[in-house]
Amino acid sequence: MTPRHAEELLSVLKQKALGFDELHERVRLSGSAWTREQIELFLLCAPGVTRDDAGAFRAGAPSALDDLQAAIVEAVRSFTGKPVPAAQVRARLPNHFVTTDEQVLAVARRTAGLEVFGPKLIRIAQ
Secondary structure, eight states, X not given: OOHHHHHHHHHHHHHSOBOHHHHHHHHHHTTOOOOHHHHHHHHHHSTTEEEOTTSOEEEOOOOHHHHHHHHHHHHHHTTTXXXXXXXXXXXXXXXXXXXXXXXXXXXXXXXXXXXXXXXXXXEEOO
């Protein structure tokens, strides 16, 4: 499972709880060769993921940082693959986010699927 697939899986679990069989199927359909045991270990170690009495996995509600990260990814995607300065990404964020170019760059560096390079440019990772 790639970091991008893991991030997507955890994002789904923040929206709704899923049983292990459905999670395993999602991982398999993403092209991963991970075994059931590997997936279960990943879920048990992932921060904020819990298993309820019925065996369904759920991730905690998204934090403000998660919301900012998602907004940055969407803003970078809106430039259709072109490298873009952090200031332009920040300008495309929803108005309720109060941030700096440096924070946008820091979040982008920690985000799977984004790449920071050159003089403070951000793009979708290839």
